Amino acid sequence: MSNDMLEMFIFENVQLTEKLEEVMIEGEHAGGLNSEHINEVFRIMHTIKGSAAMMEYDEIAALAHKIEDMFFFIREHGEAEPDWGEITDICLEAIDFFKQEVSKIQDGKPSDGDMSETLDRIAKCMDSLLNEGQVPENSGGEGSGENDGDEDDQAKENLEAEDGLNVLNVYKCQIFFEPGCKMENIRAYTIVSTLNEYADKIETEPHDLLEDCSDEIIASGVKLSIHSSVPLKKIESVISEALFVKTFDIVVDGENNASPADAPAGKSPEDAPPKEAKPKKKKAKSKKPEIVEEPTPAAVVEEPPLPIPAVPAEPQAAEIKQRFISVNVDKLDKLMDLMGEIVISVSMVVNNPDLDGLELDNFEKASVQLLKNTGELQDIIMSVRMLPISSTFHKMSRIVRDTAKKLGKEAELVILGEETEVDKNIIDHLSDPLMHIIRNSMDHGIEDSKEERINAGKPPAGKIVLEARNSGSDVIIYCSDDGKGLSREKILNKARANGLLARPENEYTDKEVYQFIMNAGFSTNDAVTELSGRGVGMDVVKKNIEKVGGSVDLDSSPGEGMTVNIRIPLTLAILQSIEISVGKNNYLIPTLNIRETYKPKSENIIIDPDGNEMIMYRGECFSIVRLHSLFGVDTEIEQFEDGIMIMIEDDDCMTAVFADALVGEQQAVVKPIPNFITERIGQIYGISGCTLLGDGSISLIIDVKSLTH
Amino acid sequence: MDELNDLLGGDFNETQGKYLTFCVSDEEYGMEIAYVTEIIGIQPITDVPDIPSYIKGLINLRGKITPVMDVRLRFNKMPQEYDDRTCIIVVNHLNTSIGLIVDTIRDVLVIDDSQIGDPAAAAAQQNRYIKSIARTDHGNKLLINLEKVLSDH
Numbered sequence: 001m002s003n004d005m006l007e008m009f010i011f012e013n014v015q016l017t018e019k020l021e022e023v024m025i026e027g028e029h030a031g032g033l034n035s036e037h038i039n040e041v042f043r044i045m046h047t048i049k050g051s052a053a054m055m056e057y058d059e060i061a062a063l064a065h066k067i068e069d070m071f072f073f074i075r076e077h078g079e080a081e082p083d084w085g086e087i088t089d090i091c092l093e094a095i096d097f098f099k100q101e102v103s104k105i106q107d108g109k110p111s112d113g114d115m116s117e118t119l120d121r122i123a124k125c126m127d128s129l130l131n132e133g134q135v136p137e138n139s140g141g142e143g144s145g146e147n148d149g150d151e152d153d154q155a156k157e158n159l160e161a162e163d164g165l166n167v168l169n170v171y172k173c174q175i176f177f178e179p180g181c182k183m184e185n186i187r188a189y190t191i192v193s194t195l196n197e198y199a200d201k202i203e204t205e206p207h208d209l210l211e212d213c214s215d216e217i218i219a220s221g222v223k224l225s226i227h228s229s230v231p232l233k234k235i236e237s238v239i240s241e242a243l244f245v246k247t248f249d250i251v252v253d254g255e256n257n258a259s260p261a262d263a264p265a266g267k268s269p270e271d272a273p274p275k276e277a278k279p280k281k282k283k284a285k286s287k288k289p290e291i292v293e294e295p296t297p298a299a300v301v302e303e304p305p306l307p308i309p310a311v312p313a314e315p316q317a318a319e320i321k322q323r324f325i326s327v328n329v330d331k332l333d334k335l336m337d338l339m340g341e342i343v344i345s346v347s348m349v350v351n352n353p354d355l356d357g358l359e360l361d362n363f364e365k366a367s368v369q370l371l372k373n374t375g376e377l378q379d380i381i382m383s384v385r386m387l388p389i390s391s392t393f394h395k396m397s398r399i400v401r402d403t404a405k406k407l408g409k410e411a412e413l414v415i416l417g418e419e420t421e422v423d424k425n426i427i428d429h430l431s432d433p434l435m436h437i438i439r440n441s442m443d444h445g446i447e448d449s450k451e452e453r454i455n456a457g458k459p460p461a462g463k464i465v466l467e468a469r470n471s472g473s474d475v476i477i478y479c480s481d482d483g484k485g486l487s488r489e490k491i492l493n494k495a496r497a498n499g500l501l502a503r504p505e506n507e508y509t510d511k512e513v514y515q516f517i518m519n520a521g522f523s524t525n526d527a528v529t530e531l532s533g534r535g536v537g538m539d540v541v542k543k544n545i546e547k548v549g550g551s552v553d554l555d556s557s558p559g560e561g562m563t564v565n566i567r568i569p570l571t572l573a574i575l576q577s578i579e580i581s582v583g584k585n586n587y588l589i590p591t592l593n594i595r596e597t598y599k600p601k602s603e604n605i606i607i608d609p610d611g612n613e614m615i616m617y618r619g620e621c622f623s624i625v626r627l628h629s630l631f632g633v634d635t636e637i638e639q640f641e642d643g644i645m646i647m648i649e650d651d652d653c654m655t656a657v658f659a660d661a662l663v664g665e666q667q668a669v670v671k672p673i674p675n676f677i678t679e680r681i682g683q684i685y686g687i688s689g690c691t692l693l694g695d696g697s698i699s700l701i702i703d704v705k706s707l708t709h
Numbered sequence: 710m711d712e713l714n715d716l717l718g719g720d721f722n723e724t725q726g727k728y729l730t731f732c733v734s735d736e737e738y739g740m741e742i743a744y745v746t747e748i749i750g751i752q753p754i755t756d757v758p759d760i761p762s763y764i765k766g767l768i769n770l771r772g773k774i775t776p777v778m779d780v781r782l783r784f785n786k787m788p789q790e791y792d793d794r795t796c797i798i799v800v801n802h803l804n805t806s807i808g809l810i811v812d813t814i815r816d817v818l819v820i821d822d823s824q825i826g827d828p829a830a831a832a833a834q835q836n837r838y839i840k841s842i843a844r845t846d847h848g849n850k851l852l853i854n855l856e857k858v859l860s861d862h
Contacts, residue, residue, distance in 0.1 A: 337772030585756055631758035674767070676776045676805050676859075677760055684759050690767060690774055698755040698767045698774055 005391055006105070009055050013048060013102050017095050020044045024091045032084045035075070041091070042071045048098065054398045057111045060101050063094055066122045073129055082129055085190055090125060093118045168200070171226040171235055175248040177217065184217040185209045191245075192224065194238050199228035221248075329424065332385055339381045343696055346374050383421075389468050389477075390418035392431050396438050396466060403442040411446055411462035411481075413438075420468035422475055426568055430477070433541040433552075437479045437564050438464060440538065445483030445562055456559060458482060470592060471567075471650070471705070474550075480563035486556040488513050514554040518542040579663040579699065580646065582627045583635035586699050587659070588668055588691060593704040595647040595654065597662060600640045615656045617647060624656045625707055630686055635660055653708040666693060670701060726822075728843070730815040730850055731798065734786045737815060739843060739850040744800045748814055751795040752777075768808055770799060777808035783858060784838065802859050809858075818845055825852065 023040050027033035033041070049064035067090070074082055097118060101111040175191065177184045189209040192202055205223040206213040226235060232252060239248050350367040393415045400413040422430070446462035447453045453460055467478040488510060495501050495516045501508075518538045541564075542552050550568035577588040578597075604616040605624075613624040624645075628635045637643045637660045646657045668691035673684065688703035728739035729748075754766040754777060763782035767774050777797060782788060789812070797808040826842045840854040 339772070631756075633756065633758075671774050673757070674774060674776045674805065676807055677757060677764060680764075681760055684757065687758065690755070692769055692772060692774065696769050697753060698769050700755065700757065 005394055008391055009051055010102055010106055012051055016044045016048055017098050021095055024088050028088045038071055038075050042068060042075060059111060059113055059115055060098060063097060063115045066119055067094055070122055070126055086125055089190060090121050168229050169252050171250055171252055173224040173250040174221045176221040176246045178246045184214040188217060188222040191239060195226055198230040198234060199226045201227040336381055339378050343374055343378060346370055385424050386421040387424055387427055389420050389422050392427055393418045393466050395431060396434055399435055399438050400464060403439055407442060409446050409462060411442060411464055414465045416467035417469050420470060420475060429544055433544045436541045441481035445481040447484055475568045477566040478563055480561055482561040485558040485560055485562050486514055491516050514556060577666050577668050579666045580659040581661050581663050582659050583633040585633050586663060588666055588699050588701045593648050593650055595649050597644055597646045600645040602641055605640055622654055622656045624658055626658045648704045648708060650704045650708045655708045726819050728818050728820050730818055731811040732813045732815060733780050733784060733811050737850050739852045740855060742817060744855055746799045746801050749797050751791045775806045775808050777810055779810045807859060820845060
């Protein structure tokens, strides 16, 4: 699994759990979650579930799924007032679990946490939600003993059987919470409410836990005397299950006590290491939303019970967290513009005409340094927005795998050119369309059975190729499968039925016919399947791609598969290019498209009777494009021997381009020619875009495709 | 030029009735100041092939690639070498920035509607780039129809 994905997953997860905590705590303060909160939690859980499932952290996904279910229920039954305390606890417990697992993942350990307890609680909570009508459960504190489900009854029975007695005991109990867990009073209150199920009477000290008495609890713990007939073990287990309990003592005060009187002191819940209970005098203002920000039990659990604190996990967590920050793209745009200005200002200072003729050694040194630094700064700013497409591509392997399983087909995903850098905006818009295309290929493209494939002379497993490539001013993404391909007949029939045909059928070219499937509500799949066939899909693909100014194109040969070509303008993609000069103008040619540059020799030039100039290059003859005449530029260099010949190629078509001289290499951020100009005259022949060079000047980028074809 | 740029900073109410006046050839022209974003000196211009001659090419306006139009050529006057009095008026029209190259900038004037002549009179002159003529204390100003100047006909 790639590191990028892992980092992204961790980043996302940390953000989501933080958000979730915020929501839960906000809800707790408001005395319940409103529908907005519920939707938010639902969404967050859904996202966590999705990304965890993708990364194959099944435990996390399962827990998120359960909570999602729970909130789904709450959302659907809005009128009932569930026990928010319990729900908040569960969610916080889940958050801890997520954090704990994520920190394990960060440390490169397997995510092996056990969340069965939380799942049980959720199940219980769901039960009580379902029985809501019978037993109103609210902050009154009276537990829901009746509808607790068999589990507890059984537990009681077990314990009764064990002890053989059912006598009233008074348990004296003192509980300390984790330092920094905040809202100790509420936590204590939760424990008391839970214990109420088993106890006839509970006295607490401080007396009223709903008052803000957290400081007191932090200092001396919360003292309970529980009048109960259930055995000690049960009380112990209730307390130890509670969140954030660091340590607790419990002793039996009753005379008729059959339980061991030497009740183990300092017995800790499994969630906390059996370390000394030294409640730190940490001011716990219960209003703070970042309740579990500190590495609370979650971080501690996975550490061996040796006195190694959770420290090693922390720096790493910080490090990975800081590797991503969200920045408004507008700011990046401004940064880039400003950078352009700085570069110009620098060159204005360094090449200032006032300095002419002066010998300024120190100034020279300083300006060289300045130029170097601004150059680096500019490179960095340019690259900030660009991300390799790999993470988007790798997400797709999961889609292929899952759909393959669901459909009972075999297929592999081949990824090519994943290092292609694409603007962040475009990446965000790519993942949905790609997902649709791949599902479509899996469902409709790849044959239903291996036999069908073998009969067609193909390997039994299907193959989907995802490829990204820079092509001039565009990034092209090819997504091809080796399945059945598109059926012209089927599409035409469907188009006829939908009344989409405007001309006689035989006038449509294959490509035009294929375009039909990108109409909304167009599906040739006879049966609607879980994955596709509803006819939403290809039109969504088209819309999303057009949103970023791209185009989608389909190609297919029946029986051999289908290719979807997505062409996205790389408005901001960095283009490696060679700068050439023609007269007083400079132009850029994408390095990828340059085969070779050389000084032409006159004996290799051929001029045909029509005056067309050609050149022999490696035994083949290519036509020559003189840039100065193509672009109407005055230059002194018109003899081939004086200039430079550049062999450019695109899709195996090659042409020789004649220019004055090579200037150097440039990393260009491609920008489109302003609309003001293209609206007037359309695309300029031979020019695909323009770019700002380091010195602030504008250079035009040569459109290799149009020159070679 | 800086003072002029300062004047451009106002909000709509402040810009209403204000006109930026400039010279092209021997005439003085005026343009509603609301269109104007800034005034800059002449910049290096990048040639673009195959475009009408009155569009001179592209300039780098703080990282924004902006097309520039020579108003002289647009008005079918004889071309003239650019010098340090030549200015580029950057206007914003329909969210696109365009630079207009003019011989020189004059002033910002408040022109009252009563000073502005009947558009029909201007139309009679059959110059589609001129909206109307304003009579001011500083002489007559030809108020240009920016939309027409920028349109592609």
